Amino acid sequence: MSGKGSVLSYQRGLRVRYEADILVAGGGPAGVAAALAAARQNRSVRLIEAHSCLGGMGTAGMVPAFMQFTDGINFLAGGVGREILDSLREADGTVPADGMGIRAEVLKRVYDELLVDAGVAFTFHTQLVDVTLEDGCVHEAICAGKSGLFAIRAKVFIDATGDGDLAAFAGAPYEKGDTDGNMMPGTLCSLWAGIDWDKVRDSGLGAGNSRIEEAISDGIFSLEDRHLPGMWQVGNTIGGGNIGHTFNLDGTDEESLSQAYLWGRKSLKEYERYYKEYLKGFEKMELVATASLLGVRETRRII
Structure with missing residues (x-):
């Protein structure tokens, strides 16, 4: 007996576990930068990350280098990006010391310390699975963690999932792939x-x-x-x-x-x-x- 293709109606009450001024979904470089910028403007920030560390592709994804920060002469990045790279170099996290090769385990600690020092609250193994809407605006994020399903209420929601998950769950229009639906290939580093x-x-x-x-x-x-x-x-x-x-x-x-x-x-x-x-x-x-x-x-x- 197979239920494949059938529709299940599922309803239950969820506890609003956290409230914050700003919720950032995703703890990669974009999510970290957004959370830091908001926290440094005295906003309460909650960040959720689906994996076991911050940093996304540079840590869990093992992408081995920071790419194209310079034109060969000038350093072209600033703000949080420059701050992260400077912190990584100070922690002996680049190889060689003046190069773009990165030690992922050092980078994990750099991200951890930046968010902790800024007062950002964050949890790992927290997957965004849906949102609630009121008057066309996101009101809560529905999350799945090891403890089960729960909600997070915020005034502002920032999608840093890398795949536009939050925006898609909220009903925002999007495109995917070329005219035939084909997308760029991936890589397992x-x-x-x-x-x-x-x-x-x-x-x-x-x-x-x-x-x-x-x-x-x-x-x-x-x-x-x-x-x-x-x-x-x-x-x-x-x-x-x-x-x-x-x-x-x-x-x-x-x-x-x-x-x-x-x-x-x-x-x-x-x-x-x-x-x-x-x-x-x-x-x-x-x-x-x-x-x-x-x-x-x-x-x-x-x-």
Whole structure:
């Protein structure tokens, strides 16, 4: 007997567990910046994060580097972004010290300390699942935590989910994908040990796709993916891999996300072979971890 496709009417009373001037949904860089800015204007701020840490793709997602802060001469960021990077450097969280490679565990602590010092209240493992509306405006956020369902009431709601979840739940119009509904592929980032970075630099082959065409011709990949962002140094012998892509991905669908995680983990065996056999300095590399958060490049665009 299957209930697939049927509609269940479910109703229950929920306790309003928290009230704040501002609720920020999502604790990535955008959510952290929004929460800090609001708290520093003497507003009471509550932030909810679905995962186990702040930072989003730079921490749980293991994206190994801060990208394009400069034009090669001038530092182009300011405000909270500059503050975070300066704090990370002071905490020995960038590799090399003047570079863009980041130590994710240090970055987690930097975000923690910034929000705690600013007086922002926040909880992890708190998933936004719906909102209530009054006169066309969001009145409460409905959340799911380990303790169950509860509501948070606020005067202002900021959507920093990365996928426009709050806006979509509130009925805001949005677009998703190209004219055929296709979206950019994702990446499951990874962490690798045993890399000889001096040898990598001396080889002139780099840590990316310099020999990818040759490897594809040799048949080591089951999927012909010719774009390889590569590996960044994030420790003395540690590399952060922005390696491979998960195609046909819809980051707002859990079935699609699940398949992407499966493929992302499976494909790393092929990339490990590529790095060991075709590039220099990676001969003794070994996989340490894959990200708990998939790198999703595109979902909803709020209109």
